[in-house]
Amino acid sequence: MGISKEISYKLEHLILEGGLAPGQKIPSERQLSTKLGVSRSVVREALHELQARGVIETRHGKGSFVASIVPESGAQGANSPLMYLYQGHTRTLYDLLEVREQLEGQAAFLAAQRATNLDRHRLTRAFRALESTDPLSNARPDHGFHHAIVEASHNPILVHILSGLKNMMLLTVQASVSNLNPKEDMRRKIMGQHRQLYEAIMAGKPDQARKVATAHVRFVRQTMKEMEKEGDELLRIPAPEDLADLLNDSGSP
Amino acid sequence: MGISKEISYKLEHLILEGGLAPGQKIPSERQLSTKLGVSRSVVREALHELQARGVIETRHGKGSFVASIVPESGAQGANSPLMYLYQGHTRTLYDLLEVREQLEGQAAFLAAQRATNLDRHRLTRAFRALESTDPLSNARPDHGFHHAIVEASHNPILVHILSGLKNMMLLTVQASVSNLNPKEDMRRKIMGQHRQLYEAIMAGKPDQARKVATAHVRFVRQTMKEMEKEGDELLRIPAPEDLADLLNDSGSP
DNA sequence: AACCCTAAACTGGTCAGACCAGCAATAAGA
DNA sequence: TCTTATTGCTGGTCTGACCAGTTTAGGGTT
Structure with a gap:
């Protein structure tokens, strides 16, 4: 398997096994990269994966933190x-x-x-x-x-x-x-x-x-469908229309 | 929001909206990077996030594919x-x-x-x-x-x-x-x-x-009212390594 | 012609170093 | 002392290079 996966696995394992408490700060990307002997790219991708899974939270200029495993929802x-x-x-x-x-x-x-x-x-x-x-x-x-x-x-x-x-x-x-x-x-x-x-x-x-x-x-x-007219600009993101053909034009020989 | 998040969101959106069918190949990282006007790093991290969420599957030397959510990968x-x-x-x-x-x-x-x-x-x-x-x-x-x-x-x-x-x-x-x-x-x-x-x-x-x-x-x-069977198989977990101290020694000033 | 094998030309994976941007503590000036 | 600017952290992005699998197109050889 890829190195990236190994790194993310190691970190996740550590965190979940209790080595790192929720809210605790984890080392910076550069520190991890040198200590683990891999490039910063790999560390970034590994952290990114953990982030995507909700294991850690990352804040620009501050660092990455173990996510506080959240709420009462179980x-x-x-x-x-x-x-x-x-x-x-x-x-x-x-x-x-x-x-x-x-x-x-x-x-x-x-x-x-x-x-x-x-x-x-x-x-x-x-x-x-x-x-x-x-x-x-x-x-x-x-x-x-x-x-x-x-x-x-x-x-x-x-x-x-x-x-x-x-x-x-x-x-x-x-x-x-x-x-x-x-x-x-x-x-x-x-x-x-x-x-x-x-x-x-x-x-x-x-x-x-x-x-x-x-x-x-x-x-x-x-x-709920009728109400949708108004409202949500919250997560709205630029129109994906032009992306569609972008993705299509590479699909055909 | 970071550019990376936007990209991953766009792609995910496209896939879920049916623009991309399960199993279909998505453009290469380099193509996406040029077409979207961002660096390959960003594209990689976005794809990595989707991969972590199980939306796409990536295979070395072949490309990334929309996950046809099922079987043997499991x-x-x-x-x-x-x-x-x-x-x-x-x-x-x-x-x-x-x-x-x-x-x-x-x-x-x-x-x-x-x-x-x-x-x-x-x-x-x-x-x-x-x-x-x-x-x-x-x-x-x-x-x-x-x-x-x-x-x-x-x-x-x-x-x-x-x-x-x-x-x-x-x-x-x-x-x-x-x-x-x-x-x-x-x-x-x-x-x-x-x-x-x-x-x-x-x-x-x-x-x-x-x-x-x-x-x-x-x-x-x-x-099917008279069936009884078994089926036992678990995922083994590789031995965790002791980089706990690695992570700890950076926590103190 | 049919076959096999090698050499590109893809693909993703990793690396290095640079620069930008947000943040915090500290040193410099008022 | 208080304010401000500097400095040095952090993550975020970019670039270009190289490594490693995969596919394909050529070029032999039979």
């Missing part, structure tokens, strides 16, 4: 390959919701079929919390409600995938949810959908639960 | 938390197929909607390969066929999730498919389902495609 889905891949891309949101539509539907279906008394109790509590929430900070209860449904499906695979997707959504367009709800009209509709979903599951009607759940996600996706 | 998907958790447990298979049922259905639906000519060509080739296969070694063509469908859906999230699930299935009960097919009766039924699925997608009938796909997975799940 290790499980946070550093999935999916995470790194798509966050920040607008279209990702639609892809995400396209998948979620099916999975939430299935989760609701199974939940209506297999929910135990404990599940129903949790679900009810989550639903009540959802009802008595001010429109602004309702990202958390919404998450809790859907999560309760998924767990009631008793399918751990489903739980994992959906929690991963949910995390990705939060990273991709965190603001969109809070942008969507404030409109009183929207909020009422979503509230109604949640209630329908809740009642279908509690009544043990799988097919209806699926129908309502998919419709709910589809509704969110469509209204 | 570096990142293999050690997903999910892997360790569930492999070997029988029930996992049902959970897996319960989820797959929905996702394959959605993939077929989207494929019937959005397949390009190139997609149709690939799909046809995969289907032909599936037809002319002896029952024994048909795990690979089956994988190829379904993978072609998913990629035709043009939803990278779907591609990733399904490829992950497929890997898990392979680990969980790899032999099951080849145990299922040898029965001539089964094989013919599955063959018919594949043909129906193929034709629905090629004819551009989304709803029918979804129906057939979900029915197919459900059929497999139901007829």
